[in-house]
Amino acid sequence: MAEDSGYSKEDWQKHYDEDDLRWDLGEVSPPLRHFLENNPISKDRALVPGCGQGHEVVYLAQNGFAVTAVDYTKGATQKLARNLARNRVGAEVICANFFNLGLEHKNRYNLMLEQTFFCAIHPTLRNRYVDLVSRVLKPGGFLVGVFYETGEEDGPPFNTTRAHILRHFSGPFQIEQLEKTNRSAEKRQGKEWFAVLKKR
Template sequence: MNDLSATFWEARYQSDTARWDLGQPAPPFVSLLASPAAPPPGRMIVLGMGRGHDALLFAQHGFEVTGVDFAPSAIAAAQASATARGLSLTTLQQDIFDLGEPLARQFDYVLEHTCFCAIALEQRPAYVRLVHQLLKPTGELIALFWAHSMPGGPPFGTTPEEIRSLFTPYFVVDHLDPVTNSVASRANQEYLARFTKRTA
């Protein structure tokens, strides 16, 4: 099994081999926030936020954002970017799977982008339960899933069918749509999701 510990991810940042880092917010999130379907600002947690490009995009649009990562270099980079841009960002250097009970039902939104594909496959059901636990009643998951078919990982691939199967017991699948403005290396492989928490 791959070593997916904090030490592994920190080494990737230190060696500048964090290839999942786009150096900018994901274009589908930019488009969403500029559209009539943009979610209203609220309290958001970003899981595995990396250097914080997506977290800061939502902060810029009025969201109260908490970003979580267990790589100290990623946290430091996100904090530095927030300070430089005059944006408010709360950061937690922590394993996401330790968040559940302390932060249960505290967020209007969970933002997902390249965290789901970075965790071990056997952790995916626990990830879904974590997202459900973090959200307030009727809270929403906003996600950009990378549904590639490359062997191995991380990043680990998925399919729209797997996503629906994992999330449907806990969420209403409002949208799971292919996007047309992914970065070139992920073209035709990404799905923008908006799932509402089930409360019964």
């Protein structure tokens, strides 16, 4: 197992081996799609961590972003490669631990999209997540995401409340928007916080 009681890479890979992608919406997360369709964000470099088969990656690439996608399982990156090829778009696909992204990613991205990655990692890794995101985003860059309030003790997915988001992100990020969204996919209705966080 991974650090503490979270999922290990092997646990995630097993899901891909068994084709058990219970988290996969089969489409771009609706609140993220709505945001991107209605807010002009400069079509610069975008990052998608823990991308899975990457509906968001394909969407960003189709809409003119230079996208980097990261997932540490071969199952995810192979599925994403097929998804990109099927849609005739390209992206930089990195099969590696997100927490090991090197210095070459520093201040590189204008946008990071969060979709069921923050809830996938063990809560003890949340400080490292915030440190890393604030390192790889450019000043003024945006972390736009949905954060899953499962209301459950265990995970993954691990519970994320409004208080958690404020506690972790208020320092390095300006909270531009933070609200329960009514645009979630049906099975997540009422449980997702939609956030627009701007790196200070």
